[in-house]
Amino acid sequence: MRKAALLYNARSGGGRRQRDADLKRILKVLGDAGVEATLVRTQSSVDAAEQARQAIVNGCDTVFACGGDGTVHDVLQGMVGSQAALGVIPMGTANSLAHDLGLPGDPARAVRAALHAEPQRIALGRVTVHGPLGSPVTRYFTVAVGIGVDAHLFYKLHADTKQRLGMGAYYYKAWHLWCTHCMENFDVELSIAEGDKAFHSGVTEMLAVRIRNFGGVLQELAPGAALERDDLRVVTCHTSSRFSYLLYVIRGLLRANWSVRGVELAFAKMVRCTAPEISGDAPPCKVYVEADGELLGTLPAEITMVPHALTILIPSK
Secondary structure, eight states: OOEEEEEEETTSSSOHHHHHHHHHHHHHHHHHTTOEEEEEEEOSHHHHHHHHHHHHHTTOSEEEEEESHHHHHHHHTTTTTOSSEEEEEEOSSOOHHHHHHTOOSSHHHHHHHHHTOEEEEEEEEEEEEEOTTSSEEEEEESSEEEEEHHHHHHHHSOHHHHHHHTHHHHHHHHHHHHHHOOOOOEEEEEEEETTEEEEEEEESEEEEEOOSOOOTTTSSSSTTOOTTSSSEEEEEEOOOOHHHHHHHHHHHHHTOOOOOTTEEEEEESEEEEEOOOOOTTOOOOOOEEEETTEEEEEEEEEEEEEEEEEEEEEOOO
16 A cells, blocks of 8 residues: 545534544554545535545546545446555444454554555445436446335435434434334345246245444344455345344344344345336336445346456455
């Protein structure tokens, strides 16, 4: 590592004073290690991707995403296919990727771990959805794509509430939806192996997961998922039972291996999700899609894998 850009989201995580102090400590750690480092404030998801691209054009061999999963998600859009390495500094509300990588929660310790990390080339997920303006939206992801109940959570969760209450906002809104949300059904098609497909109708939630450990109360939400793999660990829920949903979350929290009725797991290279046909004059229902905690749009959605798409710094265990 010789030259690095640190892209940070001013709205990510906690207060400004703590963030500024953390960034100063990070710069000192990198400076002491002989790394030329520059701070870059991101203004939007589009800006973050373009700023990451520009940092690489300017000779940076490493781009740090300083924030939560949303900041990482925005930054990596500008790094796909490049040889520059992505470093993750957990400074956000949800830091699922950082948990999975085994990074320390303290930003200065996390950057020290990055200095001694092993660059690894990994596959990325890619999802295309019906965007808010009616045109297709395509994004790459490292954590997961969620369709159904969890994406509806991000649709309802306002950014200022998340910033003010942190993970408490997630847990409160998730509990409220668990009690009140009317689940919509949709259809899922999986490409499991060469030529093999599986079809599921009446699905109320689908997760296409890339990481093993989400941290927090979720822990191992999709057993078998791993960044080192080149496929997706897919969780499909064929139930409207709120108890089944709760039981599955408890299963992940305890890292238990019991089965939950109405919930299935599979490995897949490709996933297609479509809303069911609506008869009569009823308006089509909206089923929302999120990736890495960022709301992208609605169904239909197609999720595929892009091999050897990104270099990421993974600390030695």
